[in-house]
Each structure stands twice: as C-alpha cells, then as structure tokens.
Amino acid sequence: MDFFHVLVVLLESTIRVSVPLVFAALAGLFTERAGVFDIGLEGKMLGAAFAAGAAAAVTQSVWIGLIAAILISVLLSLVHGYASITQRGNQIVSGVAINFIVAGSTVILGEAWFRQGGRTPALAEGARFQIVNFPGADAAREVPILGPIYADLLSGHFLLTYLAFAMVPISWWILYRMRFGLRLRAVGENPGAVDTAGISVIWLRYRAVICCGILCGFAGAYLSLAMTAGFVKGMTAGKGYIALAALIFAKWRPKNVMLACLLFGFLDALAIRLQGTPLPLVGQVPVQLMQALPYILTVILLAGFIGKAIPPKAGGVPYVKER
Amino acid sequence: MDNIAIELRGIDKSFGPVHANKNINLKVRKGTIHGIIGENGAGKSTLMSILYGFYQADSGEIIVDGRPITIRDPNAAISAGIGMVHQHFMLVENFTVLENVMLGAEDSQILNKGIAKARQELKRLEKEYALEVNPDALIEELPVGLQQRVEILKALYRKADILILDEPTGVLTPAEADHLFRILGQLKAQGKTIILITHKLREIMAITDEVSVMRRGEMVATRTTGETSVEELAELMVGRRVLLRVQKGEGTPGDVKLSVQGLTVKDSRGVTMVDDVTFDVRAGEIVGIAGVAGNGQSELLEAIAGIRKATTGTVLLNGESVDVTGHRDPAALRARGLAHVPEDRHHVGLVLKFEESENAILGYHNDPRYLNGVFLNIDAIRKDAEEKIAKYDIRPPNARLKTANFSGGNQQKIVLAREMERGPDVLIIGQPTRGVDVGAIEFIHKRIIEMRDQGKAVLLVSVELDEIRALSDRILVMFAGRVVGERSPDATEGELGLLMAGVEGRKEAAE
Numbered sequence: 001m002d003f004f005h006v007l008v009v010l011l012e013s014t015i016r017v018s019v020p021l022v023f024a025a026l027a028g029l030f031t032e033r034a035g036v037f038d039i040g041l042e043g044k045m046l047g048a049a050f051a052a053g054a055a056a057a058v059t060q061s062v063w064i065g066l067i068a069a070i071l072i073s074v075l076l077s078l079v080h081g082y083a084s085i086t087q088r089g090n091q092i093v094s095g096v097a098i099n100f101i102v103a104g105s106t107v108i109l110g111e112a113w114f115r116q117g118g119r120t121p122a123l124a125e126g127a128r129f130q131i132v133n134f135p136g137a138d139a140a141r142e143v144p145i146l147g148p149i150y151a152d153l154l155s156g157h158f159l160l161t162y163l164a165f166a167m168v169p170i171s172w173w174i175l176y177r178m179r180f181g182l183r184l185r186a187v188g189e190n191p192g193a194v195d196t197a198g199i200s201v202i203w204l205r206y207r208a209v210i211c212c213g214i215l216c217g218f219a220g221a222y223l224s225l226a227m228t229a230g231f232v233k234g235m236t237a238g239k240g241y242i243a244l245a246a247l248i249f250a251k252w253r254p255k256n257v258m259l260a261c262l263l264f265g266f267l268d269a270l271a272i273r274l275q276g277t278p279l280p281l282v283g284q285v286p287v288q289l290m291q292a293l294p295y296i297l298t299v300i301l302l303a304g305f306i307g308k309a310i311p312p313k314a315g316g317v318p319y320v321k322e323r
Numbered sequence: 324m325d326n327i328a329i330e331l332r333g334i335d336k337s338f339g340p341v342h343a344n345k346n347i348n349l350k351v352r353k354g355t356i357h358g359i360i361g362e363n364g365a366g367k368s369t370l371m372s373i374l375y376g377f378y379q380a381d382s383g384e385i386i387v388d389g390r391p392i393t394i395r396d397p398n399a400a401i402s403a404g405i406g407m408v409h410q411h412f413m414l415v416e417n418f419t420v421l422e423n424v425m426l427g428a429e430d431s432q433i434l435n436k437g438i439a440k441a442r443q444e445l446k447r448l449e450k451e452y453a454l455e456v457n458p459d460a461l462i463e464e465l466p467v468g469l470q471q472r473v474e475i476l477k478a479l480y481r482k483a484d485i486l487i488l489d490e491p492t493g494v495l496t497p498a499e500a501d502h503l504f505r506i507l508g509q510l511k512a513q514g515k516t517i518i519l520i521t522h523k524l525r526e527i528m529a530i531t532d533e534v535s536v537m538r539r540g541e542m543v544a545t546r547t548t549g550e551t552s553v554e555e556l557a558e559l560m561v562g563r564r565v566l567l568r569v570q571k572g573e574g575t576p577g578d579v580k581l582s583v584q585g586l587t588v589k590d591s592r593g594v595t596m597v598d599d600v601t602f603d604v605r606a607g608e609i610v611g612i613a614g615v616a617g618n619g620q621s622e623l624l625e626a627i628a629g630i631r632k633a634t635t636g637t638v639l640l641n642g643e644s645v646d647v648t649g650h651r652d653p654a655a656l657r658a659r660g661l662a663h664v665p666e667d668r669h670h671v672g673l674v675l676k677f678e679e680s681e682n683a684i685l686g687y688h689n690d691p692r693y694l695n696g697v698f699l700n701i702d703a704i705r706k707d708a709e710e711k712i713a714k715y716d717i718r719p720p721n722a723r724l725k726t727a728n729f730s731g732g733n734q735q736k737i738v739l740a741r742e743m744e745r746g747p748d749v750l751i752i753g754q755p756t757r758g759v760d761v762g763a764i765e766f767i768h769k770r771i772i773e774m775r776d777q778g779k780a781v782l783l784v785s786v787e788l789d790e791i792r793a794l795s796d797r798i799l800v801m802f803a804g805r806v807v808g809e810r811s812p813d814a815t816e817g818e819l820g821l822l823m824a825g826v827e828g829r830k831e832a833a834e
Contacts (some may be wrong), residue, residue, distance in 0.1 A: 059634050079662060177433060177434050177435070178433055178434060179429040179431065179432050179433070179437070180432070180433060182422060182425075182429065182434060183426065183427070183428060185415075185418075186415045186418065186422075188413045189416065189417060189418070190413065190414065190416070192409075192411075192413045193413040193414055193415050193423070193426065194395065194426070194427070195413075195426025196375075196377075196397050196407065196409065196413040197376075197397070197413075197426050197428070197477075198396065198397040198398030198400075198401050198427050199426075199427050223370045313416070321377060321378075
C-alpha cells in the first residue's frame with residue numbers, strides 16, 4: 001500500500017473515532033460556557049450508549065435507541081443541574097458521582113436484563129445505523145487522488161458522523177448569532193449581569209445543561225448503535241475526559257473544538273495503526289505504549305502548547321445573589 | 324401629588340435576625356437628584372435592592388408615578404422605568420459595549436436585527452446625553468469611568484426614567500467624578516429622576532436637591548440640600564457629633580526610618596506595576612501615597628511588607644538593607660520593627676473564622692508571651708486581647724466572638740490594635756478606613772496621628788484623597804506605577820487630582 005492510501009485510511013479512521021469526541025466536547029462547550037463545569041460527560045455518554053443499546057435490542061429500532069440515549073443523557077444532565085444549579089453543590093463532585101453511578105449501574109442493569117455479562121445483545125442490521133454512501137462513490141474510487149477522498153473520506157460514514165460535524169457551525173451560530181447564545185455566554189462570565197438584566201440565571205443554566213445532555217446522547221448512541229453493534233461495559237473508555245481536554249485545548253471555541261477533537265482522534269487512529277508495526281530506528285514498540293500515546297500527548301499539549309486557556313469567569317461557581 | 328416619581332411606604336425587610344430596613348418612608352420628586360446617605364450597613368443598598376427587585380420587602384408599598392406596583396424581579400423594575408447602576412458593575416468583561424447594552428433587551432431570537440437597532444439607539448443616546456463610547460470596544464479594555472458610562476447607557480437603553488446609582492464615585496478619579504456629576508446634571512435637565520446612594524458627604528452637598536439620611540435600618544431625616552450642612556448630615560448619620568477632620572499639630576521629622584530606592588515590581592504577567600519608585604519616610608512623619616486604585620500602590624505596599632517580590636531596587640529599614648528581590652520573609656521584617664496594616668483586611672489581615680483573640684496575635688503567635696512551651700497560652704492570649712479591646716474600644720467587647728461577626732470598623736480596629744501595640748518603628752497602612760463607618764474613622768485617624776507623635780514613621784496608602792490630605796505631612800502621588808509628584812497637604816484637590824489622572828505628572832517628569 002502506498003503512502004497516499006495509508007493516509008486516506010488513517011484519516012478515515014480519524015473521522016470515525018473523532019465523532020463521539022466532537023459531540024461530547026460540544027456538549028461540554030454549552031454547559032461550561034454557561035458557567036457549569038461538567039466532568040460528567042463520560043458518565044452521560046456511557047449512560048446514553050447503554051440506553052441506546054438496550055432500547056434498540058428490545059425494540060429492534062435504531063431510532064427508539066437514539067431517543068432513549070438522548071432521554072437518559074438529558075435526565076443525567078438534569079441531575080447534575082439540580083445538584084449544581086438549584087442546590088449550588090460542588091460541580092466536580094456531582095460530575096464524578098454521575099460517572100460512578102453510571103459506570104456501575106449500566107453493568108448491573110445490563111446483566112439483570114440481558115444476562116450477557118453486562119453487554120447488550122448484538123444488534124441486527126435494522127437496529128443500528130447504516131453507512132451512508134454518496135452517489136457514485138464506488139465508481140469514483142478509481143479516479144486518482146480525488147477518487148479515494150470522495151469515496152472513502154467524504155462518503156461512507158454514518159448519519160451521526162455528518163451530524164457531528166454539522167453541529168460545529170450550528171453550535172457556533174447558536175452561541176454567537178442567537179439571543180440564547182449571547183445570554184448563555186454572558187451567564188458564564190458574569191451571572192450578575194444577566195440577573196440584573198431581568199433574565200433568570202437558573203433557567204438559562206438549565207437550558208444549557210439540557211443542550212449538553214442532548215449532545216452527549218448523540219455521542220453515546222454513536223458508540224453503541226454505529227461504531228459497534230451493541231453496548232459493552234465501560235465502552236466510553238475515557239472519551240469523556242479526552243473531550244474535556246479537547247475543550248480546554250480549544251479554549252472553549254466551537255471551531256477549535258472540532259480541530260482539537262480531530263487531533264486527538266488522529267493520535268488515536270495512529271496508535272491503532274501503528275500497533276505491531278515496527279517503526280524505523282526504534283523497532284517494535286510495545287502495544288501498551290502506543291495505546292498510551294494519545295494520553296501522553298494530551299498531557300504534553302495541555303501542559304505546554306496552548307498558552308493560557310482562560311475558562312469562563314463564572315465557571316464552577318454557583319450563583320448566589322449578593323447580600 | 325403629580326410630581327412624585329417614586330414613593331416608598333412602610334418598607335420593612337429582615338434577613339434572619341438582622342433587621343435591615345425598618346418601616347422606611349421616602350418620597351422622591353420627579354426631575355430631581357435625591358441623595359441617600361448613611362454609614363456602611365445602614366440599609367441603603369438593601370433598600371435599593373428592594374426597589375430593583377433583587378429582594379422582596381417583608382411588608383410595605385412601592386408607588387411609581389402614583390400607581391402602587393409590586394416589583395418581584397429586576398424585569399418588573401425595568402418595565403416600571405427603574406434603572407440601576409451598581410457599585411460593582413454588572414458588565415460582561417469580554418463582551419463589547421453593544422453586546423452589554425443589548426443583553427436582556429435583544430428584541431428577537433436572532434441577533435442580527437437587534438444589533439442594528441441597538442447600534443442606532445446607542446448613537447441616539449450618545450448624542451442626546453453626550454455619553455460617547457465606542458460600541459465595539461471590549462469592556463475589559465475600557466477605563467472604569469467609561470465602564471460606568473456603559474452601565475448608565477444600559478439603563479437609558481431600557482428607557483429608565485428613574486436612575487439609581489449605588490456609590491458611583493468609589494472607583495473614579497476626582498476628574499471622572501466631576502464628569503459623572505455633569506452627566507447626572509444633564510440627565511436631570513432632561514427630566515430623569517436620579518437617586519444617588521453614597522457615604523460621601525461632599526458629593527451629596529455638591530449635586531443633590533434633597534437628601535435622606537439612613538441610620539441602622541431607619542430613615543432618620545430628609546432635608547433640602549441647600550438648607551443643611553455637612554456637619555448636620557454627619558451628625559444625623561452617626562447619631563452624635565463627629566469631627567470630620569482630626570486636629571493635627573506640626574510634625575517633628577527625625578531620622579530616616581524607611582528608605583525605598585529604585586523599587587520596581589512586576590506582576591506574574593511581567594507587567595510593570597511599580598516603576599522605579601524612590602522615597603524616604605522619617606521618624607515622626609506621615610507620608611501619604613495618593614492615587615486612583617490600581618496605579619501600583621498596592622504592589623508597592625506589598626513589596627515593602629515582604630509579601631510580594633520586587634524585581635529590582637533596595638529598601639532600607641532602620642538603615643539596614645532588606646532583601647526585597649530575593650527571599651520574602653514578612654515575619655523577619657516584623658521582628659525588625661515593621662508593622663503592616665494590609666489593604667484587604669478580609670483576605671490578608673484577618674482570618675474571619677477565627678475568634679477575635681486569635682486574630683489579635685496573628686503573625687505574632689510565636690512570641691514567647693503567648694506560648695507555653697510548644698503550646699499556645701490561651702489565658703495570656705485572651706488577656707492580651709481584652710486589653711486591646713478596651714484600649715481600642717472594639718465592640719462588642721468579646722474576645723471569643725468569631726471575627727466575621729464584628730462590623731467593618733471594628734475588624735479594622737482589631738488589625739490596627741495588633742500592629743500598633745507592638746510599638747513598631749515603621750508602620751505601613753493601606754486603606755485604613757475602607758468600609759469603616761464615620762464614627763470609627765475619627766478614632767482610627769486619631770490613632771494614626773498619635774503614632775506619628777510618638778516618633779513612628781508612617782507610610783499611608785489610601786484612595787480617599789480627603790483622608791490623605793487630612794493625615795499626611797507629605798503627599799506622593801502615584802500614577803501608572805510611578806511617583807509623579809510630591810506635594811504638601813495644603814495642595815488643592817484640583818492640583819492633586821490632575822496628578823492622579825496623570826496629566827500634570829507627565830509634564831513634570833519631562834522637565
């Protein structure tokens with residue numbers, strides 16, 4: 001295989017692994033821009049993946065699976081919202097709690113319902129997302145350079161993949177061109193300004209948290225209904241945290257979020273690709289090291305390469321009227 | 324009764340055991356500037372927050388334009404034509420002026436149309452009230468005077484007829500404050516009603532038509548400004564006669580006790596906060612540093628006190644050099660006779676959750692007087708604290724009370740007692756009367772002058788120009804990190820004001 005082909009395959013799998021990251025990081029963008037930190041992206045995604053897998057297995061409908069994913073994820077978001085907005089609790093603690101609850105309960109419920117060691121049953125074709133092929137993709141593959149780009153990079157993904165990348169400009173438009181976005185960004189910087197302008201800080205933050213829930217729902221559904229055929233315990237494998245890192249790396253901006261997710265996705269794809277392949281000069285690299293590579297690079301990138309990432313000023317602080 | 328813009332009848336509000344507003348009655352006439360004056364904690368801000376819908380009164384009536392209304396939230400206040408300029412600006416710092424003005428009044432779901440309309444309306448308001456400001460500037464890049472203007476524009480954009488300003492001049496230079504007063508005069512001429520909350524008597528006399536005085540949650544008097552005096556208002560505020568300006572004899576400066584030479588301080592971002600500052604403070608003199616907040620006074624004070632590392636420069640304490648650029652050791656400085664009353668008593672000067680007696684020895688807790696071997700000698704500490712409480716008239720006189728439960732003035736006295744009673748050679752004091760009521764100010768000023776008369780060298784930093792002028796033997800003015808001039812306390816306010824704004828100083832430095 002020549003270099004060009006290797007590159008196309010690598011980029012194709014970059015896109016595939018980036019999708020949940022893009023959804024989750026955009027989800028985090030909505031809440032964190034509104035001043036609610038959310039370390040529970042991981043848990044919401046996992047809960048959504050389980051709900052999607054379970055509902056699709058029972059009903060044999062991919063759409064009911066997707067709806068179940070979104071419902072569960074929004075529900076978990078509302079729990080986080082209730083703890084951190086209404087009860088003014090610690091947002092990190094609440095997020096961590098959600099991660100733990102979901103990690104445990106998905107396995108228990110999965111075992112109780114399906115008796116497959118915490119998995120959901122493998123989904124038949126109709127119960128999961130199918131690949132969307134662009135017209136003439138197969139024919140175009142023979143055209144040099146442009147052909148494989150069209151056939152393998154642009155065509156041949158799941159509906160949710162296209163939705164994920166469409167969500168990037170849509171999120172930008174909502175945040176920067178809509179009244180809701182202006183208010184949402186304001187409440188993350190100075191909730192007092194929003195309150196004195198006659199807008200409810202609490203309702204605004206709840207809406208941001210619900211947006212986060214919906215997007216995490218998509219991320220989870222993608223994992224169990226598109227990328228694989230069913231739920232496997234712990235299948236998010238830290239993607240929620242990577243998404244959080246990408247969000248910081250992107251300095252809370254939609255376009256940068258996409259680029260950061262693609263970068264992390266690329267590292268992941270590279271790690272998979274290089275497993276068992278001897279590298280020039282170093283020779284055979286242990287699989288574990290390759291698997292750790294994206295995380296090692298995450299630490300390095302976050303530690304040194306982004307300059308100062310200034311989070312929303314009111315982030316993590318519950319709003320209390322001054323007395 | 325047509326000419327009453329707003330009337331409050333029997334407003335009452337409690338927060339738990341604190342009775343913040345007691346049966347308040349107030350009438351504000353249309354098209355006037357009405358001052359509300361009172362000490363910190365008198366209930367002014369609570370009353371205005373009720374008017375703006377931040378809190379609901381437990382009982383009482385609000386009548387706007389002859390109609391009784393309920394103000395359940397700021398929205399209701401806005402639609403009743405009430406606008407508020409808060410003491411701490413309610414602005415989103417990384418938004419533009421335009422975005423801040425339209426926030427909450429955007430008109431439609433999608434911003435584009437609203438932006439065009441807001442831009443037009445802003446231009447009209449700018450012209451009508453002479454309130455120029457670039458609509459596309461980011462708030463964080465504007466000086467505070469302009470930020471405040473944005474707050475006023477926000478209220479006018481929402482068609483406010485009644486404008487409440489809460490302590491508007493605290494962050495302004497004298498020139499900026501004068502400008503604000505001109506703006507307020509203009510607004511009044513256009514028929515707006517203005518309520519001005521302040522604790523500065525001078526402002527009340529300068530600009531209001533009528534003034535109401537609050538004391539301990541009660542509205543104690545309303546006067547026509549032209550028929551009252553500063554002395555009468557001060558007495559009404561405090562409830563007894565007060566000396567507004569303490570008596571002070573000639574100083575007798577002795578040897579140089581504190582010498583600062585070429586001190587430069589950079590902050591963590593590498594921005595120069597204190598720029599090559601040189602001065603001496605002699606025994607038996609008070610050197611005051613005037614300046615608008617944020618011009619390097621805080622950093623200067625902290626560098627001398629050994630809390631902040633200086634970049635270059637030397638400091639001599641009692642003629643011996645202090646390592647200001649290397650290892651910081653405030654405890655060693657204290658042992659060498661330097662006492663420091665920090666600007667921010669809540670974060671630096673006190674631990675609010677400690678009891679009074681613990682704060683009274685904070686920083687001196689290794690003194691053998693307070694120790695029993697490795698243990699604290701609680702009896703000695705309490706006895707010591709009680710002596711200080713008596714001497715400084717700290718109320719309530721309870722050494723075991725949690726410090727957070729003392730009023731601002733009494734907390735400040737706790738810090739002053741701790742630092743002054745050690746008999747230091749050099750005393751450096753930041754903002755001695757910030758958030759302190761008029762009665763306690765008099766006491767604190769007297770103590771500072773006593774320290775001078777005992778032959779101590781006193782370095783005083785304050786953003787209250789009146790305070791600097793009343794206490795200092797020499798005044799240094801800081802602007803943008805530099806000392807831009809030295810004046811005697813007889814210098815006029817206008818002269819000092821120009822220096823503080825950096826206008827005169829540049830010329831002087833150039834010459």
